[in-house]
Amino acid sequence: MTGSGVVLLLAISSAAVGCALLTWTLMPLLARYALARPNARSSHKTPTPQGAGIAVIAATLAVTAIAFASSAPALLELLPLFAAAIAIGIVGAVDDIRPISVLPRFALQALCVGVVVVCLPADQQIVPALPLWLERTALGIAGLWFVNLVNFMDGLDWMTVAEGVPVTLTLAVFGLFGAVSPSPMLLAAALGGALIGFAPFNRPGSAKVFLGDVGSLPIGLLLGWCLLQLALQGHVAAAFLLPLYYLADSTLTLLRRMLQRERFWLAHRSHFYQRATDNGFSVREVVRLVCLTNLALAVLAGASIALESIAADGVLIAMGGALVAALLMRFAHRKA
Template sequence: MGTSLVTLFVFVSAAVGCAALTWALMPLLARYALARPNARSSHKIPTPQGAGIAVIVATLVVTALALGLTAPTLLALLPLFAATVVIAIVGAVDDIRPIPVLPRFALQALCVGAVVLTLPFDEQIIPTLPLWLERTALLIGGLWFVNLVNFMDGLDWMTAAEGVPVTAALAVFGLLGALTQSPMLIAAALGGALLGFAPFNRPGAAKVFLGDVGSLPIGLLLGWCLLQLALQGHVTAALLLPLYYLADSTLTLLRRMLRREPFWLAHRSHFYQRATDNGFSVREVTRLVFLTNLALALLAGLSIALKSIAADGALLAVGAAVVAALLMRFARRKA
C-alpha cells in the first residue's frame, strides 16, 4: 500500500474509531463527568465532558497499528505515547475533581519534559545554541503550548477548527517529503479523530465536550508534530500553522498580567470568547478561525516550497497581519 493510501486509511480509521468510541462513552460521561455552566462557561446546560478519551485512544491506537510493521519506529515513540497517556489521566482527574494549580502544572511539566529530554542528542533546531539551552526553551514552550490548547478549547468546534487544518497541513507536508513518517501519521490520525468527534460537538447542539482529558494530550501531540517540522528545518512553517492560537492565548495572558489579574484562573477574556460577547455566533467564530487556519497553512506551505529567508520573513509578516485582522474583528462589536 502506498504512503498516500496509508495516510488516508489512518485518517479515516481514526475518524470512524473516534466517532464509535465517543458514542459508546457518552452514557458513562453523562454519569461521572458532567460540566455544569458557570460564569466563565459558554454553554447553558450541563453537558458531559471527557470525549477527549475517544480522540486520544483513536489517535494512538491507529498510529500504533499503522507503524506496527516497523517496530523500531514505534519504540522511538514510546516516550511520547506514555507522556500522552499520563497527561490525559491528569486531565481526566481534573475534569472530575479539580487538581490545585501547582501540582497540575508540575505533572504537566513532567510529561512535556519526558518528551523533550528523550529527543535524540543530534537533533537541534538551532545548532549554534548550546543543547541544554534549546531543550530548556523547548520545555517551557511545550508546557505553554499544551496549556494554550487547553485554554482555547472554550467553544464548540473550536479545537476542531484549529486542529483539523493544522493536522491536514502536516499530513500533506509529510506526503511531500517535508516531514518524516511518524509525525505525518500522528497528524493524520489526530485530524481524523477530531473530525470524528466534531458531529457530537456541534455549536448549539453539543452532546459532549473534549474536557482536559482531550485538550491537554492534543496539545502535547500537536506540539510534538510541529516540533518535528521545525527539526526538519521548517521553523517558519511550524510557527505559521498555530499562529492564531499562539497570538490569541499569549496576548490574552500578557493583557491579564499587565492588569494584575490572577492569570492562572479560568476566565472568558480570550479574543474568541470576547467575540461571542460582541455579537458573533459560535459558528461564525469557528468558521473564521477555520478559514484563518487554512490561510496560515497555505503560507506555511509556501515557506516550505520557497526555502528562502527573505520569503520566510515576508510570509510571517503576512500571517501576523491575517491573525491581527481576525483578533481586531473579534475585539469589536459585530456591525
Template sequence: MTACSGPTVASAWWLVALSAGAAAIASAGLIKIIHPYLLKHALAKPNARSSHRTPTPQGAGIAVIAATLAAAGVALAGGIEAGSSFPAVLFGATVFIAAVGFADDIKPIPVLPRLLLQAVAVGAIVLTSPCDLRLIPFIPAWIEHGLLVLAGLWFVNLVNFMDGLDWMTVVEVVPITAALAMLGLLGEFPASATLVAAALCGAMIGFAPFNRPVASIFLGDVGSLPIGLLLGWCLLQLALQQHAVAALLLPLYYLADATVTLLRRMMRREPFWVAHRSHFYQRATDNGFAVRQVVNEVFVLNLALAVLAVISILAPSPSADAVLIALGGAAVAFVMFRFSRRRGAQSTGAPI
C-alpha cells in the same frame, strides 16, 4: 519534545489515509459508547468562563486520544520503511497527561501540582530525545532543552485555554494536522510524525459531529491536554526539518490569542491562572458574534495559515519567509481585531 528525522511516507499515501479514516471511525464509535456514562458522571456545569448554558458531558477526549494512539500505533508498528521509529515515549507521555487531565476533570487539581505533572510529560519527551538535532545550535543543549520544556508546557496549556467554544479545537487541529499529513506525503515530514498527525486529524473529524454548535459533548482536559502535547510534538518535528517558519505559521492564531490575552491579564495584574473569558474568541461571542461565525472565521484563517506554511516550505527563501510571516500576522491581527469589537462597530468606528 524532539525526535529523530526519519523516512517519509510519500510512497505510502494509502497508509496515511487509512490511519486517518480508522481514527475517525474509532473516535466516533467510542464517543457513542461512552456518551451515556459521561452524561451520568462527567457533566460540565456552566460557570463564569463557560460558553455553554446547560450542563454538558465532557470527556470525549478519551475517545479521541484512544483512537489517535491506536490508529497511529498500528500503522507505526507495521513499519513503513526501514528506519521508521516508534515514538514510544510520546505515546506514554500522552497517556500520562491524559490521565492528569481526566483527574482534573473529575476534581480540579491545584495549579502548581498540575503544572508539575504536565512538565513531567513534556520533559520526558524532551529529555529522552535520541538524536542530536538542534533548533538553536549555538547555545548549550541543556538550555535549549529547558526552553523546549517551557515552550511545550505553554503550548499544552494554551490548547487547553483555547478549548472554550464549540468546534474551536476542531477548526484549529484539523487544518494543522491535515497540512502536516500532506507535507509528509510530499516528503517534507518524518514518517512517524505524519502518521500521528493523520490519526489525530481523523480522530478530531470523528469528534466533530458531536461538538458542533450546540455541542452534545466536550473534549474535557482529558482531551485538550494530550491534543496539545501531540500537536506540539508534531510542530516541533516540522521545525527540526528546518521549517521553523511553517511551524510558527500553522498555530499562529492560537499562539497569538492565548499569548496576547495572558500578557494583557498580567499587565492588568489580574490572576491570570484563574479561569476567565478574556480570549478574543470568547470576547467575540460577548460582542454579538454567533458561535458558528466565530469558528467559521477561525477555520478560514487556519486554512489560509496552512497555505502560507506550505508555500514557505515549497518555495523557501529568507525574503519569502518574511513576507509570509507578515501576511500571516496581519491576517491573525485582523481577525482578533474583529473579535474584540462589537458587531457593527467596524463600520462606525465605535470602540468596545
C-alpha cells in the same frame, strides 16, 4: 494515488470511525460521572458531559500504533510520546472530575512535557549554534505553554476542531512531500481523523459532549510534538505559522491579564474568541473564521517550505501576523 497517500487516507478514516464509535459508547458513562455544569466563565448554557477526549486520544494512538506495527524502531521512538500523552490525559481526567490545584497540575504537566523533550535524539536541534541544554530547556517551556494554550482555547464548540483539523491535515500533506518524517505525518493524520470523528458530537448549539482536559491537554502535547518535528526538519517558519492564531490569542490574552494584575492562572472568558461571542458573533461564525484563517496560514506555511528562503519566511510571517491581527481586532469589536 501513491502508497503513502492511501495509508494517510486509511489513517484518517480509521481514526474518525474509531473515535466516533468510542465517543458514542462512552457518552452514557461521561454523562454520569463527568458532567460540566455552566458557570460564569462557561460558553454553554446546560449541563453537558465532558471527556470525549478519551476517544480522540485512544483512536489517535491506536491507529498510529497499528500503522507502525511492522516497524519496531519507529514504534519505540514514539513510546515516550505515547506514555506522556496518556499520563497528561490522566492528569486532565482527574482535573475534569475533581479540580487539581495549580502547582501540582503544572508540575505534572511539566514532567510529561519534559519526558518528551529529554527523549529527543541528541543530534537533532533547531538552532545548532545553541548549547543543547539551553535549546532543550526552551523547548520544555514552549511545550508546556503550548499544551496549556490548547487547553485554554478549547472553550467553544468546534474550536479545537477548527484549529486541529487544518493543522494536522496540513502536516500530513507536508509529509507526503518529505517536509516531515513518517512518524509525525501518520500521527497528525490520525489525530486529524479522530477530531473529525469527534466533530458531529460537538456541533455548536447542539453539542452532546465536550473534549474536557483529558482531551485538550494530550492533543496539545501531540500537536506540539508534530510541529516540533517540522521545525527540526528546518521548517521553523512553517511550524510557527500553522498554529499562529492560537499562539496569538492565548499569548496576548495572558500578557493583558498579567499587566492588569489579574489572577491569570484562573479560568476566564477574556480570550478574543470568547469576547467575539459577547460582541455579537455566533459560535459558528467564530469557528468558521478561525478555520478559514488557519487554512490561509497553512497556505503560507506551504509557501515557506516551497520557497526555502529566509527573506521569504520573513514576508510570509509578516503576512500571517497581519492576517491573525485582523481577525483578533475583528473579534475584539462589536459585530457590524
